[in-house]
Structure formats: structure tokens, C-alpha cells
Amino acid sequence: MTRMGGTWQNWGRSEQVRPQAVEMPRTAEAVQRSVSAAASKGMRIKAVGAGHSFTGIAVATDVLLDLSHLTGLIAVDRERGYATFRAGTRLHQIPALLAPYGLAMENLGDIDRQSISGAISTGTHGTGERFGGIATQVVAVRMVTADGEMLLIDEEHHPELLPAVVVGLGALGILVEVTVRCVPRFVLHALEQPEDLGDVLDELANRVTASDHFEFYWFPHTDMAMTKTNTRLPGSAPRHPLPRVGKWIDDVLVGNGLHQLACDVTHVVPAAIPSVNRVSVKLWGDREFTDVSDRVFATERTVRFREMEYAIPAEHVREAFDAVRALIDERGWRVSFPIEVRFARADDLWLSTASGRASAYIAVHRYWRDDPTEYFAAVEEIMQRFGGRPHWGKMHSLDAAALRTRYPKFDDFVALRDRLDPTRMFQNAYLERVLGE
Secondary structure (H helix, E strand, O other), rough: EEEEEOOEEEEOOOOOOOOEEEEEOOOHHHHHHHHHHHHHHHHHHHHEEOOOOOOOOOOOOOEEEOOOOOOEEEEEEOOOOOOEEOOOEHHHHHHHHHHHOOEEEOOOOOOOOOOOHHHHHHHHOOEOOOOOOOOEEEEEEEEOOOOOOOOEEOOOOOHHHHHHHHOOOOOOOOOEEEEEEOEOOOOEEEEEEEHHHHHHHHHHHHHHHOOOOEEEOOOOOOOEEEEEEEEEEOOOOOOOOOOHHHHHHHHHHHHHHHHHHHHHHHOOHHHHHHHHHHHHHHHHOOEEEEHHHHHHHHHOOOEEEEEEEEEEHHHHHOOOHHHHHHHHHHHEEEEEEEEEEEEOOOOOOOOOOOOOEEEEEEEEEEOOOOOOHHHHHHHHHHHOOOEEEEEEOOOOOOOOOHHOOOOOOOHHHHHHHHHHOOOOOOOOOOHHHHHOO
């Protein structure tokens, strides 16, 4: 399916573009044809999943390849627990596809609207000191390169390339299939509660180590943290899910409806933010339940925002977080969205934000109608003091010169891009900034 232009914009409304053409392939072979056709015309081509990146990583000025129809489960290897999906499959679709096989993804983030290819390409992650980002679960990909080749990369075919292509930023080719190492379906016991922020920070290292999945949110202008502690249980464990009405009240009415109203009000009256945040702490997340993993990991988000997130060495999380708190106080800013803190184990993926080091993630947000520039820039300065690595799909200002010092394999990745895409078919302004020309 091919149609002319129209304006594309991402979910956070931080990027938009009017491409010359939009193509919607339904098969891997159709992607090959699109790439070959673009090459013959001297045009650049970019694949787009759900548009959940806040950066311009998916912006396509020439040909936009919309993967919305390239979805579904292709195959399952029951013995090894491998599941192969078409690249445009959304994360929220995967649990139902895996359920008949008694399988689940090992870990997920707190949003599941992304496509599987977009999530791994930008380094999307969840939380848990013993767990890596979603890309660490990938054992194979099939990718269309700039010359139209269908390149299979797995443990038998070009295995040395896998650590590079799974967090590939869309710079090396267009993913058409992704194979994930799954685990037996499991249950999570969730404990979500407000706690004294000072106590949480003082006990943070122990809380992270003692928990399977721990994270916390802090609403600026309050002294409380909203903690989330998830404990893994066998799939046969008794389930005590949230009552349907209670879940609707917590997640839809309060988490989205009232939060939307609060954001609209404080956008007009910023002075109300401290009071609104104190009320939000009392209303949000005081519950305990047990359910299948995907229903616990992810939360529906309908309030639009913009986000910047940095990965820093885990041992510096308290110092960096305290610096951000002090910054907000010193500048007298009114910040309505909470700051989120999560954790991940080290991995060996070339451009993963956790490459070679156990990492803590500090994410800051602003309502999409508020200008985030000054706030994000100041927080970014703090993160740079700790060798911070920005999430590839979230807003930041770093360029190739700065990023090269953050990643030992940066030049290896650039060399691989030179080999696979010498004419820069998959280049755009964002990739030119973060990888160089």
C-alpha cells in the first residue's frame, strides 16, 4: 500500500514531518521492494512503528515506511522458548499471542504501545537489577539492508552482528522480524504505595537488590515517593487481580482523567502545581494485587507528555537524584509531572544505555503543552557529570562527539553502518547528529 504524504507526527507531538510518500508493507518482501525502489530513485527511507519516540529518530522526509500492518506471530520454538514476531507487532499484542504456548516476555517497560522493533532499536527497558532491557531478550533478527538484501542474524548466521543490530537506531537497516527468548508465563505480586522519600532514598540500594523489580516516582514539591515493588511468582500462583471497578478508578479516572485535568489547570496556573502534586500523591498508587506479568508491568497512559531519560552508573543514582531535587528548588520551577527512577543490569550490546555497566535511569517529563527546554537542559547538565547516556528515543541534545566518549563500541558501530549503509539511505537529521555523517 502506497499513498502520498500527509503530515506524520509522533505521540508526544515533539516531531512532525510531511514525507513525500508513505508505504505500508504487509510482508518482509514488500519492505525489500520499498527499499529497492527508494534506492533506485535516490531517496531515503525510514521505518516507523508506534511513534512513541520523543526524538526525531523515526522522522522520514522522503519515504516513510509505516509498519502498522507488518504484525503478528510467525513461529514458536517451544523447546527453546523462542518466539518470532513481525517487526511492527506492538508490545501490548504480544502477551495474547504467547499465551497459548504458556510463554511470556521476561521483562517489559511501563508503556506497551511501542512496536517490538522500535522498542529494541531505541533501547526501551523496564526495571530490575537482575534484568536487562527488552533488546537483551532478542536472539535473532531479519533485516533488509540498503542494497535490498534480506540479512538473517542469529546464533548461526552473522552472530557477531547481533550486539550491534538489536539496538541499531534504525541506522543499519529495516528490521522485518524479531525473535525473542521468552520465559514460562509468570505472575507478579505488585505492591504500590506512597512512602517517605527520605526513607526510600536511604534504603534504596537494599530495596533494589532485594526486589525483582523496583522503581519509584517522585512528585516535585512533595516529600513522598510512590514506590512500585513487583515480585515474580510461578504461573500457577494464585491470582488476586484488581477489581475491575477499582482498576478503572485508579488507572483511567485518576491516573489519566484527573491527571489530564490537573495538567490542563496547572498549564494555565503554574502556581497551583505544588498543591496539585500533594493531592496526587494521596490519590495515586496505594494498592496491592497479583496478576499475570504483562497486566502488572504496563500501565495505560493517555495524558501526552514529553520525556528525557538518562542512564547513569547505578552507584551514582542517589547523588544525581538529589542534585535534580536541589535544582528544582533553586530555580523555583513548578513541575507537575513526576520524576521516575528505574534500574537495569549491565549488558554487552554496543549502543545499549546499560552497555558494560549496571545502570540507574532517571526520567523527567513535562506536559506536552509546556516548554521543556530549560528544565531538560539543566537536568541534562547534571546527568553529564555522571557520564550519563541518553535514551535514544527520548529528548536530549548530545551529538556524536559527546556520545563517542560514552560508548566503547561507538566507532565499531559507525564502521558497521559504513559497511551496511554506505550511501546513508536510512539517515535522517537525528542520526546525523548522534552518529555523525
